[in-house]
Amino acid sequence: MAGPAKARAQAEKKPSASSDSQPSGETGQRTTQRSIPRLDGNRDRLPGLHAVDYTKHTDLKNLSEFLGAGGWYTARGFEIPDSLPQRPKELNKYGRETAVALNTYNVIGAPTRIVHQYDISWSKSVDPTKRGLIKKLWNSKAVKSQLGEPQNLWIYDGNKLAWCSKLLDREETRITVDLDQEQGRSPKPDKSNVHTIYIKHTRKVDFAALQAFLDGRASWSTECIDTINFLDHVLRERPSQIYTQIKKSFFQKGEQRFDLGGGVEAFKGVFASLRPVLTGDLKKILSINVDVANGTFWRPQELLRAACQVFRCSSAPQFIQIVKDARRDWKNSYVRRDLARFNRVGVSDFHRKDTRNQWTIAEICQKDAHEATFIDPDDPEKKREISVYNYYKKKYGITLTSGIPVVKVTKKIRKNDVFLPMEYLKIDENQRYNTKLSDTQTSAMIKFAVTLPRDRMKAIEYGVRLLNWAQDPYLLHYGLKVSPTQSKVNARVLPSPAVGFGPISKPSTVEARDLVAGRWRLDGRKFIGPNTREIGAWGVCVIQGKFGASKEQTQAFVNNFIRIYEGHGGRFNTSNAAPGRQPKQPFISPGNLADGGELVAKAFNSTGNYFNSRPMLMVFIVNDRNAEVYRRIKKSCDCRFGVPSQILQSKHVISNSPQYISNVCMKVNAKLGGCTAIAKSVTIPKIAPQSVGKPTMVIGADVSHPAPGAGSNEKASFAAITVSADTTYTRYWAQCQTNGSRVEMVTTQNIKDHLGDMAKMWMQRVGQGRPPQRVLYIRDGVSEGQYAAVLEEEVRDMKNVFAAIGVQVPQFTVVIAGKRHHIRFFPQQGDRNGNPLPGTLVETGCTHPFEFDFYLCAHVAIKGTARPIHYQCILNEGKWEAAELQQFLFEHSYHYVRSTTPVSLHPAVYYAHLAADRSRAHQNESPVSSGKKEAKPPQTSSGSGKSVEVRPLLELNKQQGLKEVMWFV
Incomplete structure (x- = not known):
């Protein structure tokens, strides 16, 4: 889990609840756990609650992800606040x-x-x-013998804790392991391979405390969390021994692979996680969430072949030329950037027939076998x-190919770097691929992963x-029994x-059957809010x-766009049309x-010269989906000229489909001050009539991080x-800014600058001068x-904005919207595909026993399982009724300006995601040629502790009030 370094958030050390408050690994000759990145937080030191510190043995990284807010407060040693909303006494009664x-x-x-629970620590x-x-x-003969396995079934979390039904004779047991002796090899004279494990009894696992919590007789306790x-580790112990484990997912060896290209393959596994839930008959029990896991792995093959696949080379000479250039x-x-995706990948050499050694790649160098040198181990003086x-030629009689980069591995020999030839290394099997997939790989992965509900x-x-x-x-040894039948609940369709x-x-209203189907057409409909900024001067x-649209095809598309946009209520300004020119035409x-x-x-200036007026809309027709071209255009339009822009693909312009044009019209309309449709509630006035007239502001927020892979911690x-x-x-208005490097909480400065700006606009234009x-x-x-941290940092900062x-x-009422979970409805x-209808609400069977949460499927899945x-x-200071909040979140999914369907996520958050993604185009890295000097960028820190340059974004040009419209859609 990545997070801020000291410059962003200085976490105070707090006692953990995972074990005794005095961990056994902190005294004497034992090692102290190397720092593991902390939870993200904003830059401030808090007077109360702090981001957890993972620098001790008693860290929380192995805890279940379904403890709820109260469980995590308890795990950190804090009291659960009285303001934490509890589950409503009654379930939603509305709908069917x-x-x-x-x-x-x-x-x-x-x-x-x-x-019995034991604390595990190790010698230095x-x-x-x-x-x-x-x-x-842990799996050595010495440890197994002393612990009495296999008669005693031990469970170890791989980090700090172990459990067994056997009570060891001593309070603390020390076991010495000689790995050289275990593996039958001679010890190295300069390196000891003897280690000591310390096993200290800490407590009995308290099943009574867990039952008391589930029965409602006790609150969360550290014993309950332990x-x-x-139990979560009991469930994972056996599968982890026979399958490839990645966190809580397991992949069977020999499973059918699906080639994604670029040396990457995918195959399916199973995810399983234990959690306390509220059942359909309102009992509080433990349940196991089981789902399909789709994993991406390196294809086990020669490293050189994999590198060729990454660069789409048909032969080694092609790859050599690419490296040379x-x-x-x-x-x-x-x-260099693309080769870095091989860093930390495990490989085996195969230049010898009798033995193979395993290595881990540190990096693939620019040097080839002629240029990379090391101390000759056969030299008596070692100089x-x-x-x-030359070494491979002399030692093994192998002639290496010139120009192929060598591989530097993580292991050092006599403190010197080790270089190996790429052409005699093979990628080991069952290694997870952690880097972001390319567009073609992502497309292939979607085809592989998307399955209908029945499948x-x-x-x-x-x-x-x-x-x-x-x-x-x-499970048999410890007496844990699980029902083989999936749970069934009564849900509501709101x-x-x-x-x-x-x-x-x-x-005009959309027919009820179309709303239930979750899809309607725009044909013959006018936007509820046409563009407030009439289109006058505009350019294409x-x-x-290659594949570009011709002049005739472009003109045909423009004519259709004008006709269809006007049909939807779009406005054009024809008062300034020059004599002899067709009005409305760009x-x-x-x-x-x-x-x-x-x-x-050039396009902006030529358009302005043609109309003798500043352009108010620019349309660009590109030939393919190229992110670099897209961001270059958006950067100039947004930050340099402050003009709304729309980018179209030539293939869609050439096809000239009315439905596609209508979709474009929705986006253009929003960028010029309009909106598509309005969802008027007929249910909320019945649920909470007193809330209807209360002035309410909706705020959405999202933090977007760089994709995983090489160099991501420096972005x-x-x-x-x-x-x-x-x-x-x-x-909605949206504003965005850089937020450090892998900092999850929105920083105080960002909230002050951007929410403060938009709060004042809201008071002026919506609140009639009042908050x-x-x-x-x-x-x-x-x-x-x-x-x-959301409450103690972000909400605190937001309240300070209004106070200022x-x-x-x-x-404030605060709702967390989560997509990364494994719950599915059947x-x-x-x-017709077996997916739930829009508005399907589930409040039992998979929800927290005591806290206020629910699952809502507001949309229709086009592909696969919804x-x-x-x-x-x-937090619910606004005292929203449960049914009111659920209905509000569902109904607003019909407000999304870019589609004629309800969307899965509330639009406030959806727009925040769009704006955060668009802001990547505003990075102050390779600025548009304006002749201005760049200021020195500020220094911030990443979760790895490295100092990272994070420049502020280029500002939106304010000349035409771009901030006041939905520029990000």
Whole structure:
């Protein structure tokens, strides 16, 4: 888990609840755990709650992810605040009831035997971050013999804790392991391979405390959390021994692979996680969430072949030429960047017939076998250097190919770097691929991963058979019984709102059957809010090149666009049309990518000269989906010229489809001050009539991090905040900025600058000079362990913003929206694909026993199995009724301005995600050629502790008020 370094958040050390408060690994000759990156937080030192410190043995990284906010407060040693909303006394009664099966399996038998918990620590010779070494030591003959295995079934979390039903004779047991002796090899004279493990008894696992919690007789306790932690590890112990384990997912060896290209393959596994839940009959029990896991792995093959696949080379000479060309500027080359994805990959050499050694790649160098040298091990004086090429020729009679880069591995010999030839290394099997997939790989992965509900359920049932709970020796030993039948609950399909199109004085509504189906057409409908900025001077720039649109095709598209946009209520300004020119028509000009940043400048200036007026809309027709070209255009339009822009692909312009044009019209309309449709509630006035007239502001926030892979810890994160811009919540403002490097909490400065700006706009334009009475803050993308930080940092900063303006601080209601979970719905009566209907609400079977959370499927899945959104309310000062909040979140999914469907996530968060992603185009890295000097960028820190340059984004040009419209859609 990545997070800020000291410059961003200085976490205070707090006693952990995982074990005794005095860990046994902190005294004497034992090692202290190497620092593991902390939870993210903003830059401030807090007077109360702090981000957890993972620098001790007693860290929390192995805890269940379904403890809820209260469980994480307890795990950190804090009292659960009284303000934490509890589960409503009654379930939602609105809409109609529907039967839904879930991919959860209830625990029907709890352990009855006594279980002892032990604290594990190691001598100083053991680096606790080297999990492979620790696994070897734990599985050694010396340890197994002393612990009495296999008669005694021990469970070890691989880090700090172990459990067994046997009580060891001594309070602390020391076991010495000689790995050289264990593996039957002679010890090295300069390196000891003898290590000591310390096993200290800390407590008995308290099953009574867990039962008291589930019965509602006791609150969360450290004993209760330890018990859930133990049971979760019991479930994983046997599968981890026979399958490839990645966190809580297991992949069967020999499973059918699916080639994604670029040396990467995918195959399916099974995910399983234990959690306390509220059942359909309102009992509180433990349940296991089982789902399909889709894993990406390196294809086991020769490393050189894999490198060729990454660069799409058909032969080694092609690869050699690519590397040769990149050496002119190796540090900044894409070749060095793309080769870095092999860093930390395990490989085996095969230049000898009798033995093979395993290595881990540190990096693939620019040097080839002739250039890379090391001290010749056969030199008696150990002084003479020899090249890799000459050494392999002399030692093994192998002639290496010139020009192929050598591989530097992580292991050092006599403190010297070790270089190996790429052509005699093979990638080991079952290694996870952690880097971001390319566009083609992502497309292939989607085809592989997307399955209809009935097929997904079959795969889940197959996974349950793989887990084989009935025959699991650890479950049988400890007495844990799991139902083989998935749980079923009664859900609700919430009432749909009345979705209306313009004119607003006499709106036309979408038919009820279309709302239930989750899809309607725009044909013949006018936008409820046409563009407030009439289109006068506007330009179309057609990028020249292969697959580009011709002048005739472009003109045909423009004519259709004008006709269809006007049909939807779009407004054009014809008062300034010059004599002899057709009104409404844009200025169409060719564009050349070779012009770089000046491409946009030329199109903008030529359009302005043609109309003798500043352009208010620029359209660019590109030839393919190229992220670099897209961001270059957006950067110029947003930051240099401050003009709304729309980018189209030439293939869609050429096809000239009316439906596609209508979709473009929705986006253009929003960028010019309009909105698509309005969802009028017919249910909320019945649920909470007193809330209807309360001035309410909706805030959304999202922090976007760089994709995993080489160099990602040195790149910026981006924070976006959105605010509702009208009383109907159909339009939103958005502002964004860099947010450090892998810092999850929105920083104080970003909240002060951006929310402060938009709060003042809201008061002027929506609140009629007054602040909102209520604020609904919907936060995307934080884990349970960060819920407290959202309240103690972000919400605190937001309240300070209102206080600084000098108005009464509104009542905050905070909802976390989560997408990264494994709960799926399998309705008895769904849509034609077997997915739930829009508005399907599940409050039992997979939800927290005591806290206020629910799962809502607001959309229709176009492909595969629908993923509901997990909403959890962690603060409710605004006193929203449960049914009111659920209905509000559902109905607003129909407000999304870019589609004629309800969307899965509340638009405030959806827009924040769009704005955060768009802000990548505003990075101050290779600026548009404006002749201005760049200021020296500020220094910040990443979760790895390295100092990282994170430049602030280029500001939006304020000349045409781009901030006041939905520029990000």
